[in-house]
Amino acid sequence: MWRYCFCLPLLLFDIGVAKASDSSASIFLPSQTGVDGSRSPVCSSPDPNLNYRPVIGILSHPGDGASGRLTNDTSSTYIAASYVKFAEAGGARVIPLIYNEPERLLFQKLELVNGVIFTGGWAKKYQYFDIVKKIFNVLFGFVLPGTFSVYNTIPIFFMLLHRKLWREMMLESIFQYMAFASDSSLCQLSLVRDILERFDAEDNASSLQFVENVNIQGTLFQRFPPELLKKLSTDCLVMQKHKYGITPANFRGNPALSSFFEIITTCVDENSKTYVSTVKAKRYPITGFQWHPEKNAFEWGSSQIPHSEDAIQVTQHAASYLVSEARKSKNRPESKKVLSNLIYNYKPTYCGYAGRGYDEVYLFTQPRARF
Numbered sequence: 001m002w003r004y005c006f007c008l009p010l011l012l013f014d015i016g017v018a019k020a021s022d023s024s025a026s027i028f029l030p031s032q033t034g035v036d037g038s039r040s041p042v043c044s045s046p047d048p049n050l051n052y053r054p055v056i057g058i059l060s061h062p063g064d065g066a067s068g069r070l071t072n073d074t075s076s077t078y079i080a081a082s083y084v085k086f087a088e089a090g091g092a093r094v095i096p097l098i099y100n101e102p103e104r105l106l107f108q109k110l111e112l113v114n115g116v117i118f119t120g121g122w123a124k125k126y127q128y129f130d131i132v133k134k135i136f137n138v139l140f141g142f143v144l145p146g147t148f149s150v151y152n153t154i155p156i157f158f159m160l161l162h163r164k165l166w167r168e169m170m171l172e173s174i175f176q177y178m179a180f181a182s183d184s185s186l187c188q189l190s191l192v193r194d195i196l197e198r199f200d201a202e203d204n205a206s207s208l209q210f211v212e213n214v215n216i217q218g219t220l221f222q223r224f225p226p227e228l229l230k231k232l233s234t235d236c237l238v239m240q241k242h243k244y245g246i247t248p249a250n251f252r253g254n255p256a257l258s259s260f261f262e263i264i265t266t267c268v269d270e271n272s273k274t275y276v277s278t279v280k281a282k283r284y285p286i287t288g289f290q291w292h293p294e295k296n297a298f299e300w301g302s303s304q305i306p307h308s309e310d311a312i313q314v315t316q317h318a319a320s321y322l323v324s325e326a327r328k329s330k331n332r333p334e335s336k337k338v339l340s341n342l343i344y345n346y347k348p349t350y351c352g353y354a355g356r357g358y359d360e361v362y363l364f365t366q367p368r369a370r371f
């Protein structure tokens, strides 16, 4: 055992030495390398405009994430650990935003983050959506275009971020958003019946079809290698887990959605019906998914989740994109406050024995806020 412990640093050291001697084999003048001689020729200086210690807030979801196998406590909320690992894989740390803790606390935590993930799930509680709405108001209160990254596994909720909508926020649009964001659970709301449709995509991998003439610069896919982009549209590299969606025609026919978002990809369900699967806000770093970029690398509960090397790369590139957007955030909170709120203060619970659902969840069983 000890041998391995000592070996690893030595190996790294060896590689360092080998590299150093390689570079000393050919010596260039600074003018020949194009590198500013006043700085180290090896390490580029950090870009002062970027935040290299980004923190992603993830909003918890009602329940235990395991259909009562872990707890039936009605105040319990959870975050599937795969979303946390996803943010970590991109090079960020995570602060859980526990949706039912006192709002004062929740919004203090929101001031510590550089990006937000709204996870998938099957929330039914009004309180959850009320908090989502409030978080949106806060984000849009201090967010400048291009400085904040807001993600979701499901698209439509971003319609709230339409500037006009935001100003004249109507209950109706909030309900439309909520319904789509929670997939099946809220579709009964009559307000959304007309834009949502049933799709057969509950537990299967699919390809992603890029919309004709779409410009992927500035989107999630901008840094995907060309080979992988090609495979995305021919191979089943993304995981689907939802019952409801929106057709491209209905999406484009909805002025609130189509003026705010551009459709980047569509998917075809098990009955060859097409639904919108990735959207990007036209003027903001907001991406919506109707597929699960986090599952390929971090969830094992369904045999349908693709785990090929290509599929894992999809997770990794998506994570890099999220965090690269978060690095542009100007928010530089006090480091002590960040530390005491990080997800590292909590332990995930393994619930993969059931052979379905999430493998690990972070459970938060705090008492509800008292007002």
Ligand SMILES: *[C@@H]1O[C@H](CO)[C@@H](O)[C@H](O)[C@H]1NC(C)=O
Binding pocket: 068, 069, 070, 071, 072
């Ligand atoms: C939650 O309730 C269900 C249904 O009554 C029960 O089967 C399950 O064991 C309970 N979970 C826990 C953790 O007690």
